[in-house]
Amino acid sequence: MSGVQRIAGRGVVVMRSDVDTDQIIPAAWLKRVERTGFGAGLFEAWRKDPEFPLNQPGADQGRVLISGLNFGCGSSREHAVWALQDFGFAAVVAPSFADIFRGNAISAGLVPARVTEHAAARLAAALADAPDRPVVVDVAARTVSVGQEVTEPFELSDYAQWRLLEGLDDVGLTLRHEDEIAAFEARRPGWLPVVAPAGTGDEPRSAG
């Protein structure tokens, strides 16, 4: 996964609170076994409304989504992040993110930029005036701007920032601690449960 330093492009505003991941990507799309191709399912139900922001001219070029409190609540589906990315978004700017969504975003390289509620309102207003004003999310500087009109700081932990900037392989990072993992395993209490090894489960012989 490549790192992300700076995102520049079209902004789209969906100014609602509690945008849940069932809206971002409906469950039917979760039957896919691939990691790509979710863009067409992004906000599928809401896009049926011609007035929805994603349906406005130029929104199909959207790179930065601006939304409200508790963005990404509900189901843990990382497919919600993939849908945003497949559509073209590289960052979401909001006053708060649901915990699981935020973790999924960082894992997949989508920038979750947390701003104050007032800042989100100012950014949205600047885009309402002129929807094609360029939006820039600077991950290193932790700022988001709309044209020359508004620049706001955003919160991002040092560790999350580092992961986004470097685009690191999380599993590779963890395997640096192989010795410590093995040492921990050696001292786990013996009475902790172990699932039976494969072959002693109760798979039926018939297909199903």
Added chain:
Amino acid sequence: MAERLFDKVWDRHVVASPEGEPPLLYIDLHLVHEVTSPQAFEALALAGRAVRRPDLTIATMDHDVPTIGLDKPIADPLAAEQIARLRANCAEHGITLHALGSPQQGIVHVIGPQLGLTQPGMTVVCGDSHTSTHGAFGALAFGIGTSEVEHVLATQTLSQVKPRAMAVTVDGELPAGCTAKDLVLGIIRDLGVGGGSGSVIEYRGAAIRALSMEGRMTVCNMSIEGGARAGMIAPDDTTFGYLEGRKHAPKGAAWERALDDWRSLVTDDGAEFDAEIRVDAGALRPAVTWGTNPAQSVSIDDVVPEPAAAKTPAARQAAERALTYMNLKPGTAIRDIPVDAVFIGSCTNGRLEDLRAAADVVRGRTVRAGVRALVVPGSAAVKAQAEEEGLDRLFTAAGFEWRSAGCSMCLGMNGDILAPGERSASTSNRNFEGRQGPGGRTHLVSPAVAAATAVAGHFAAPADL
């Protein structure tokens, strides 16, 4: 130093605390299902990595599986492919799989506890947000995304920033007619859908202690709906009584050692929480959601609220949107709202006590003509036990459909869905727009209220019948 239950379980799982990075936690149990795993296994294969601990991993099929016509091949080609993928991945990596048709198959958060795999003090994760269910045992259990599923498969660990600890203390006694479901809906009503964000909730107090394990699972299950990272209840004799003798519970001398350890898993006197809310159980009534998130609920005695009465402009806007979607007018009595469908099931309320509670209401009565009513046991084992007690015959005699185990209409991935505009009374955990099918209108309730509603044809409490 006075420690909280959460700290005790967290601390014992820290593998490493690298400078400038969140701690690495060991995962005692990884639950896997067909929907959030295929891309994780594929990434593992692409990187040439193996599953580190297949012996701490267990898989089942629940989200996509049909609950009817199990003797036929799965009709939906995407679901069939996803299920075949899980089968192949488990076979390749030596992971125990409880497949469709086998006696221990079921919803992932129902089978773990049934098998005695979920135990106090463990870390339990799954690619599913309702993993919080397992916290009922005093485990630290939370949902993860597919990239984290891959990470756990490869390393049996997760890097996690330590959340804050919130106490939800429930004093008093639940009144007759009120259940664990009504309690947790009441808690979420107070907390809001983002109120628990960044926190692990410990549920405390007399009313929590009085709950059975299944009731505790219902409460912990919906912790995520209040935005919390996880929910926990300290283990006690109720917990130990549930676990003793189960397949994966320790036995003999190991059981005694485990008990010793488990009894230490309580919050110390004097320990302080980062936030606290108190709930008076005695003031609760059966709850019914009216809107499009689990916090938008009222008592069954109440009316659909007026958006203008909402506390903030954002809340008012959200309420207006919700009422438009749900096709409800403010001031309408909840009891006057008719339903098209009733769903009894899910990881929230699909266990034996839930089915018994619904059966008690339905006994000697029939489902209102025109109402489609489904009972979906949470696991094959729950189904078998229920059939031994004759509950299946009771439900079918009353006009319910008796189905096989799976997530079913909670999220409608398997064809058990609402038609656009249909209104349901559902014992599941989410009433988001389109959750049970595009245009579907979901109202969350307890099993007893769901059963009474099926009989009445509109929202009803058992006492109304």
